Amino acid sequence: MKKNPEIEVLESLAKTILVAARTAPKGKGVDDIVTFLVHDDERMYLADKMEELSEIKDMKFLIRDAKNVRDADLLVLIGLKSSGVSSLNCGACGFKTCKEMLENKKVKVEFTGPHCMIKYVDLGIAVGSAVAKAKDLCVDNRIMYSAGAAACYFDMIDADVAMAVPLSVKGKNIFFDRPSTR
Template sequence: MTKRIKERRIRMSVYDGLNAANEHMLEVAKACAAAAAKAPTLTGQLDLRMEILTDDDLEPIIQVLETLGKTSAFQLHDASAFRTYKNKGILPPILLMGADLTKPPMWHCGGCGFSDCGEYLKYVSKNKGVGIGAYGPSCLWKVIDFGIACDHACACAAQHRAEARILFSVGAVSLFLNHLEGCSFILGLPIGPVGQFRWFDRMPWTKVLSYDQRMMVQMAGAPNLFMAFSGGGKPIIKTKPRWWEEPTFMKVEPDEEFIKAEAKGQAEVYEKIMKLAGVLDEDEED
């Protein structure tokens, strides 16, 4: 008697390649966190802390970036990208990495400018303040260690062929929204979405500003990259291909209108942060 052996076909689901790749970015973010934790620091005392934020957990950060973007093209860059990716359903996970960089290893090296770590700590205990997005002053050794850890996370993303770019803006906003409690400095690393140079070309920005506006932002943000010889005392900015014809000169002057707009924008940002952090009720007015 012959036995018939029936071959059982195992049916596999068909996945959309791009969707599957974007879903995989969360696993890449986990790998990046592992790489950062394994980074060979100099002091061995970094005490790195990390979180991975996804989906709706990113909305408060996006809202603050959008508020900052009213007066700063730097934050507008990031806000427009995140909002576009969320609207398209491809919002990437973000790996937050932070540490308390104000705690020295007690090596008394003097690199911070103080005679020893004790004098440094005395100063920090009375003068620990916030700059534009971090608390300080910081121990140089801890800054180096933190940079090493973040570098390893970025390298891991590159090894996985994932779109990524370390962002100061996301880290600063996360710090003010009480992520990674106890850290004096945080950086954010978006992992994805799948594409080509998404965090460098910033194509969503083209939908927010016109070409002329983008060019002005680039020239104002990095005038040295557009400057002709400045030794004559009236530096020319290369605003067009034939820039030497009807040249445009750089002028340094006060801007009271912008100062007022920036102060108003900062007040809006602080109010937004306090509401999102639960310090201020949503319907509470100034």
Template sequence: MILSGTQVEYEAVMEAARLMLASIRTAPKARGLDTISSCVLTGNDKQKVADWLKEQKERPQFFERDGMCVEKAQALQGKDYAGPNCVFKLIDLGIALGSAVKTAGFLNVDNRIFYTAGTAAKQLGLLKGADIIIGIPLALAGKSPFFDR
């Protein structure tokens, strides 16, 4: 059997995304209370985020730029903002995000934290009940699509 590089790379990104969710779950939390939700977007849901970002002409130009980056990703790992928010929960989120991108980096999966992708996911209602959503697009490519944004 011959497996194409494209298929194996996609499967590797999905496995990295699963391990990133584990990193989020096991990241230290203030007072030991875990209030972080996480998910992985692929296919049409990921494309909806990319399209929404690229359509935001009244927002800063980097929304469109980030939409093009999300479009190049194989997956979008997700976490606009309601408030006020407890500082401990925000610190927990920062630690969990750092833990997730550390895992992706350790696995040599290109990634970048995009609040814009989270804004799109929030506007599209993709992660119900989340007050703050941050997106982490993931890709395996010869050159990271998130580097020369």
């Protein structure tokens, strides 16, 4: 008899969660989503980098979130590596035309941008699909700008923008009752 075997399936469930991100609808059918599965040593390194970024950017909530990343059982990153624009000339990126946006130099802070707003929407839909699947699978999770920002800022992943989703299978959801950082 095996006691508490549920943690053993988490990697498989995480891959199912990433399938939900991959198969989420994409604007104009172009898939610029990238996904990553972050295991123990990498997850601890990411948490260390989150604390380092907290000092660089004076964002104290990264320290709290780094604790959640350490306490999680696994973490996935869902990012955007943009291949272009939608050619709608909608102005949502802050430029009058797609051509004008493409002609301007990209900036990198935590993330690299600007990008076509349709690409950002695609990322949001992919992340939403992933956390919905995690909920369906009864895996506790939280969307974290902080861990995605650190992964991009320190070039840990090849993505322009990313959100992290730490995953946990414990008796109590570790992502609630977190201290405020105000």
